[in-house]
Amino acid sequence: TKQKLWGGRFTGKTDPLMHAFNQSLKYDQRMAAVDIRGSIAYAKALTRVAILTPAEEERMVAGLAAVGKEWADGVFAPQEDDEDIHTANERRLSELIGPLGGKLHTGRSRNDQVATDVRLWLLDQVTATEDNLKALIRVLVERADNEKDYILPGYTHLQRGQPIRWAHLLLSYAFSFRSDLERLRQLVPRIAVLPLGSGALAGNPFGVDREFLARELGFHSVAENSLWGVADRDFIAEFLMWASLVMVHMSKMAEDLIIYSTAEFGFVSLSDAYSTGSSMMPQKKNPDSLELLRGKSGRLFGNMAGFMMTLKGLPSTYNKDLQEDKEPLFDTVDNLTACLSIAEGVIATLTVNGEKMRAALTMDVLATDLADYLVRKGIPFRETHHVSGRAVALAEARQCQINELTFADFKSLHAGFTEDIYAVFDFEASVERRQAIGGTSRAMVERQIAVLRAELLK
Template identity: 40%
Template structure:
């Protein structure tokens, strides 16, 4: 059992205790970050005269060799080591001898793991941002192609008013755009270097923490050594942001599932993102959308777990904090996977334009516009509302859309109706007349699309 702390102890750790305490099974994914941080640390130690230039070169060459051997499969990270830090240090000493024993000068595993987690998380935030940009690109393409694709807009899952597919996709564009802003905000707030904080009280060595931070691309060093090793706020923020991303994906998935049903038939999911039934040959199931919806709870669970873990921990570092890693790793993997798969499904999905427009017509989504027609002809809105309610009731009883009423049927309920009612309640008119910014009218949508394109590509 390779450990960094054996001097104080006279007995071997019980194997069960060792296994329970060890983190190598999950923190081995830190190997690149651990080596990157160690190279910056020894570079700084040499600059400060704490290590010689020759020692620095030996250590950096040894670290680069370990990284290369791990990447090409020559060196395996096994549970012989307690954690990734002991793996790197033990292998370094084996390779270069006593110079390797100086790697840990002026630092603790506490600030080392804090650094590794920040470096890893920072890399993952950039990957999440890239995946969010990709889904935004797909949404923008759908918006540009569908400014005149009419469909019902819903409230309470009931058809409400006509909109366009571009407008509907635009709502999700706004959601995922906010998600990207959260990623940018998290990156900015977490981008400070904890290395040099030591176990909790800094060190007596004359470290240049600003230099280390600069080497690793941070905006500066953290300003309190106790907070440096015990801060997990940035992980809670990331889990919260990923929970919001998953909530957006889950809402979208729910709509895809509904739209894919036989009753709606608004979309056809590509075969590559669907599965069949083992017993019912007619089935084409929206499994990817359903799994995304299901995995949302998994990410929520990680957020609640870490909040619960952190709520009773006094300053500074405590072993409880090791529980952050598996939760965060799994949530990141889950969110990235869901974003990638959902984007692929959305990119290949076919929309049934005619079916969506027909659904809008037969859902009386133009009823509000019929009421507005009467108001524009001098009738008080409350009276117009009542008359259109009678029209809808008549349409339901006779299974007719408002667009299909004869003039006699309109006039039987109100003599105010004239031939121009047909143009006033057409899907095109209902949508095109709504041109305040943010509305579904073509002119308004084209302004928004130009703004979204500028945001995405400039």
């Protein structure tokens, strides 16, 4: 007769709505493979403390592998009473190998089991996410390398500021993602802490070798406190925070490109592959890909904030609230993965309009260079800033660009001006003056490319 795994002390039946409410199998079945991995390691650990004989271990491991294969082949048949992936796998194992299956859970609880599974699952995702992040950085770097010649206005407050190389802007995104990559790697030692062997809360009474388990499963360390081991979900919170920050960077890049792809700017044009049309306005080509990248950032931040609220107020050790860790985590991983691939595709297929960029370069973006010209003649910057500002105002009054002011005009503004002043009004020369590390000159852009390429090889 069918019985819930924990059915011994129960006489009444679960309310059908409660049954569905409690059941997590529909989403936690994505941890099927790691659950099997964890159980195989645990079976081996049980043999080492003589709970299983080597022959039993062999049958148990073969049975677990068979259950894993059913999931992999898509033929695992869930039963009504499978509460979650852990109960489903154990139920199936016993169907395959008989009562011996009932020995697997000796000293183990779903509390240490689920915490172990999520960590294993996330470690696999971290590896995949690292690759996706690198792919995005790579396409930014490749574009930057190919498009070093384009110069456009750099903006602060969305007002034209100073000329920069387009490559420099692309690389600024790459550096945000590079710091995300670094932060992701730093999460790993805190994810790779083994809970298995913590039992339900108090520890394992059969002396299982947890360091053996950690080695078998690729964990870096062992949870030193069982109460903490079963309850800690900081690694999930941290991952969700990390992903939110990635999306902040993603959103900024998307917003820049949305603005730059308007007819008013026209610096870039999105490939048809990443745009959509309007159901009413035939002329429209909308940057939906970028808007979704921007929009998803809100969703991922929401997953993080929501999960923090789940954790807040919990008492110690395992509480069923913790089952609510999985959906935000899975949703964040899925959407982040999609965002990284879409962003990579958008960047790879973008068309750049160098002429539009050039046309947006009005002479006033060289006002800083004009001030710097006088600085090089020994005049204090605070004074030259003022002189340059007056040149801008004068040009505005004359309705001309600052390079169209006469030499007499410049002389009237400051005696330090000499005939070579007109050489300042050269965008290329302006960017090339930025030769200190981090600047927008060609050499410093090339330096950035080299730094990032070295990072991508790690």
